[in-house]
Amino acid sequence: MKRAIFFIVLVTSLLIPFRGNAYTLVIDAGHGGKDAGALGFVSKEKNINLAIALAFGKLVEQNCPDVKVIYTRKTDTFIELDQRARIANRNKADLFVSIHTNSTAAGRKGTTARGTETYTLGMHRAADNLAVAKRENSVITLESNYEERYEGFDPRSSESYIIFELMQDTHMQQSVKFAGMVQNQFSTHAGRVNKGVFQAGFLVLRNTSMPSVLIELGYINNRQEEQFLNSADGIAKMSRAIFNAFQSYYKQ
Ligand SMILES: [Zn+2]
Numbered sequence: 279m280k281r282a283i284f285f286i287v288l289v290t291s292l293l294i295p296f297r298g299n300a301y302t303l304v305i306d307a308g309h310g311g312k313d314a315g316a317l318g319f320v321s322k323e324k325n326i327n328l329a330i331a332l333a334f335g336k337l338v339e340q341n342c343p344d345v346k347v348i349y350t351r352k353t354d355t356f357i358e359l360d361q362r363a364r365i366a367n368r369n370k371a372d373l374f375v376s377i378h379t380n381s382t383a384a385g386r387k388g389t390t391a392r393g394t395e396t397y398t399l400g401m402h403r404a405a406d407n408l409a410v411a412k413r414e415n416s417v418i419t420l421e422s423n424y425e426e427r428y429e430g431f432d433p434r435s436s437e438s439y440i441i442f443e444l445m446q447d448t449h450m451q452q453s454v455k456f457a458g459m460v461q462n463q464f465s466t467h468a469g470r471v472n473k474g475v476f477q478a479g480f481l482v483l484r485n486t487s488m489p490s491v492l493i494e495l496g497y498i499n500n501r502q503e504e505q506f507l508n509s510a511d512g513i514a515k516m517s518r519a520i521f522n523a524f525q526s527y528y529k530q
Contacts, residue, residue, distance in 0.1 A: 301528065302339060302346045304371040306482065307331035308378040308492075311356030313417045316381035318498035319388075323379040326356065326507045329378045330495060338524065343346035343529065358421045360428070363485035373456065373527075374490035375520070378414060378483050379498045379507060393471030394464040397492040398453035399483040410494070411478040413492050418481065428481065452489035459523035460493060467522055468515040470496065493520070 307328040309315035315323025328351070335347045348369050350362045366374045382389040397410070415433035418424040419512040425432070457475040483490045495516055496503035506512040 279383075287447070301344055301374075302348060302371045303335075303524070304348045304350065304366040304369065304374045305331045305335045306350040306362050306366075306374065306376040308414070308482075309374055310351050310354055313356055313420055316379060316413070317386060318381075318504040319501060321504060321508050322500065323498055326495065326498065327377045327417070328352075328354065329513050330516050330520075333513050334375075334520045334524075337517060337521040339409065340523070341526065342525070346417045353459055355422075359415070359418055359482045360485060362482050366486050366490070367487065371486075371488050373524075374483070374486045374488055375524075376480075376490070376492040377520075378492060378494050379496060380410070380494040381413070381497060381499045383409070385499055387499075388501065389497055391497050392500050392503050393473040394461065394496055395473045395476055396457040396460045396495040397476050397478050397480060397483075398450060398457050399477065399480060399490065401406055408478070409467060411480055414492070415479075431481070433481070448484045449487075449489040455475070456489060456523065456527045457491045459527055460491065463519035463523045464516070466469045467519040468512075470516075470519075481496050 307324070307330075309324035309327060311324075313324065315327065317323070331349065332352065335349060338345055339349050339478040348365065348371065350365050352358050361522055362376070363374075379393075380395065382391050395410075412433055418428060418431075418433055454475060461472050461475055480492050497509055498504050498507070507516065
């Protein structure tokens with residue numbers, strides 16, 4: 279019996295070194311290159327997303343040596359939506375975080391809408407969120423052969439979203455849990471309006487096979503929020519808020 283216990287201890291201690299770098303986080307800065315995303319008065323969504331994605335990743339790299347951070351882009355380049363999910367799947371990621379900035383239909387006419395939202399994939403309560411999903415998904419029309427590659431999916435058609443009902447998100451619970459932590463940190467650490475956690479049919483999340491969320495940092499067509507998200511203080515606070523959420527989620 280003693281020998282068996284010794285054997286178990288030996289095997290366990292041999293396995294411990296392999297646990298290093300076992301956790302992989304994929305950070306996805308939305309849009310990029312020819313796809314600017316939503317437009318503000320003085321900035322573009324793609325640049326806000328990238329600045330906060332890089333700052334968040336840096337905090338993880340500095341504070342969580344066991345976590346491997348992979349970025350879908352680190353520069354202003356165009357990456358197709360399905361490629362973003364493929365990067366996460368290929369690297370067997372444990373968590374996928376897609377970072378975006380919101381806008382209303384009013385565009386540069388401006389809006390008083392404000393606050394942060396975090397989405398997980400799902401359609402059962404998603405009818406209200408179709409507008410946000412349609413806008414974020416419409417980028418695929420810039421990609422070649424998108425109808426073929428996304429199995430006939432038309433990002434502007436409501437009917438196309440019905441296919442999401444057939445898909446099971448086995449990672450839903452964890453995604454929702456992390457999304458709640460992110461929202462909580464946005465209000466407590468960054469002083470943002472917490473609009474809550476929602477489900478919607480985002481293509482970028484559809485093909486990921488791990489817990490995944492899509493963050494909307496605030497409204498680029500709200501002058502105050504745009505200014506905040508482009509400021510050094512705003513970038514520091516928002517990236518720290520996502521990091522705080524990640525750290526608690528990861529520890530659990
Ligand atoms: Zn976006």
